[in-house]
Amino acid sequence: MIRIATLDDIPAIQQIAYNTWPSTYGDIISEKQIKYMLDLMYSTASLVQQMTKGHQFYLFETASIKPNENDVIGFASVSNELKGVFKLNKLYILPLAHKTGAGKALLSAVKAYAKENGGKQLILQVNKQNPAIEFYKKQGLSILAENVFELEKGFVMDDYIMGINL
Numbered sequence: 001m002i003r004i005a006t007l008d009d010i011p012a013i014q015q016i017a018y019n020t021w022p023s024t025y026g027d028i029i030s031e032k033q034i035k036y037m038l039d040l041m042y043s044t045a046s047l048v049q050q051m052t053k054g055h056q057f058y059l060f061e062t063a064s065i066k067p068n069e070n071d072v073i074g075f076a077s078v079s080n081e082l083k084g085v086f087k088l089n090k091l092y093i094l095p096l097a098h099k100t101g102a103g104k105a106l107l108s109a110v111k112a113y114a115k116e117n118g119g120k121q122l123i124l125q126v127n128k129q130n131p132a133i134e135f136y137k138k139q140g141l142s143i144l145a146e147n148v149f150e151l152e153k154g155f156v157m158d159d160y161i162m163g164i165n166l
Contacts, residue, residue: 001062017038
């Protein structure tokens with residue numbers, strides 16, 4: 001089940017980020033950069049700011065073994081960047097839940113949100129070595145450009161910009 005996240009869901013988003021980043025990026029970027037990026041993008045203050053400035057977060061939940069509860073296994077976030085251009089900022093699924101359709105469902109929710117809000121194109125940044133590139137290609141996205149983004153402390157993001165027309 002997919003639902004819109006609220007500020008109360010920040011701990012669940014953080015838990016997924018902290019559980020997915022080491023396995024996703026551990027062979028790509030340093031442990032220090034992973035920690036830096038997690039602190040930068042997933043601190044409570046940062047997530048509150050993202051949510052209050054128009055980033056729409058979605059959660060993917062499955063039925064819990066506890067009655068009347070659900071477990072969050074993934075999340076996505078999207079924002080309106082330019083007139084008609086929306087950006088998929090985040091899409092992470094717990095490693096044990098890969099290949100369950102959760103990522104595809106979250107991407108569909110993001111596309112629907114973008115279309116409903118006048119979106120003509122959905123873009124995203126993805127590390128050039130991230131295996132998720134193949135997932136995005138299967139979902140119809142293509143590589144539009146590549147860019148190296150310089151961060152503080154000498155860190156860089158060596159990314160593809162991918163996109164799809166909606």
